[in-house]
Amino acid sequence: MDFEELVRSPLDEPLRTSSAGWRSMVTGLVAGVVGAILLISVVGGSGDEIEGSLPSTSHTPTTEVPGNTVPVAPDYPAGYEELAAGVAARPSELIIGEETITVALTTAVKRNTDPQAANWPLGGVWHLETPTGTVVESERIILGRFSPGAFAIEFPSAPFAGDTSFVRATMVERWDHTDISGSVDLPFRGEPFLASDSVTVRLTDDVMLTIPVLELGRFLGSVEWVLRGTGDTGGRVLVEATLLDTLGNAIGSYVSFPVLLDPSESGTIDLRWREPFPTSQEGAVSVVLNYRVALVEIVATDISVDLAAVPIGR
């Protein structure tokens, strides 16, 4: 297979768009009209002016209001547990491997919130628990490269016999984060590009980001990064490098993806050329390095997802 196929996903192509938004607007318009009329009818008139009895419905869940029953839509799809404000998760499968046990989860944003503005990704420390109370701690959190709405918690399988069942996974520590974004302009010195000088950026009064190595090859690149001043907590770093020509036009860009969510004080991230393939750096005279640093704050939590009815795979 060629390199393009190696890193491509079925969802890389922008094949899905929705026309639901405009229908939602029309629905909202109708609801607004009806709601306003109802409000004016109720508020504007006295009790004597309202005649007849109001019909009720039997939908659940419901919220009782005087004289009526209004259905309340759930915040999340069925079975989802809220991990943090606006984001919930549900286990889709428990996968038993030779060395690891993987709890796979999908996520959902709160109803009527923008998925593109969600506080994601969120890592943490999880505990996996058996019916007899044996608990093991997670080793790492893996984000779905081809679908970042999915993530997996990896546990060591060594403490458990092959036929062990599991009742729940509990997030005992959540890695909340504050994102800081910015950009640095660098001269482009030819292919393969290797930045000659270390780049240092002040993120806050206390925290500095240093990029000692930036390399951009034809298909791939890499960035080494160091965070200073975060204490023991650390963070995560994402980078996008865009090549510009003499007129300031973008020739192409390299992007990174946070496969592992564990915070650190230093690391190396891979960059890959954003499609389409093949590519060329010809004509590039400068590089704009956009960075996004997630400064992690550890928060104690006690949020469980039920595993008793989750399918088990191999």
Add this chain to the structure above:
Amino acid sequence: MTSALRFGAGLLVGALVSGAASLIWFGPDTEVVAATTLPTSITPTSATPVAPWFEEGEALVDATVILPGPLETDDGVVIFEYELVGLSPALVEHEDAEHGGDIVVLPEKWVLTTGGGAEVEAVTGPRDQSVRFELVAPDDLIATIHLVGWRVATPFGDRVEIPVESGTSGSLRSGELTIVTVLDQTNSTIVQFDFERSGGDWEFDGLPRPLDPGWRLSGRDGGFQLIWDGDDAPELIVLENGAFEWRPATGNILVLDTGIAP
């Protein structure tokens, strides 16, 4: 603008317009219309087993919504188009604001039930946006379409150890990684890899990366390569991979009901 924002904008505009119209229409002393007819307009009249996420009639599978599209029948061949909208958080803002959230479910197995009760199965792939059924009798009426199998996005960690020798290989979840060539240069060692996928359309490997930061990763035609600067390259390479699979799941989700009883 997202659906939620559009809904909100519609709600606000509708309320303002109707509020203003009501003041003009009713006036301060106008008799208020009887309320008996109003509440039925804002409460659903059917007992929907699962609350529709966007609008009634749309099917929710995990955190992905299936939007029914056109249904066309031609000489016993039924084409049912659909769109997917993700409710999962997106990592990046798409230029197309209608893109919505991330999609964590892809449809795979479908069943069409005819008015006569016959069931017709069909299968779709990861890139499809329509499903094709072939009716046994071309004149059959269509009663319902259910989704009975789908794939759920599932990431994995994966790790493989490979001795630095030409021809050696190691297995990943969805394929075989082979060292094609080891090039000993004056001041470096270049190890070129090929990756032979064994998985189908539903399995993907990310780009394996070496655990030892001394190895530099770069692409090449037909695969990738690792470069070790210096003459002390390790004899063993440990590669870690962010693997990814669309794992099968089953259920019975009503996607389309034409109102014709089977």
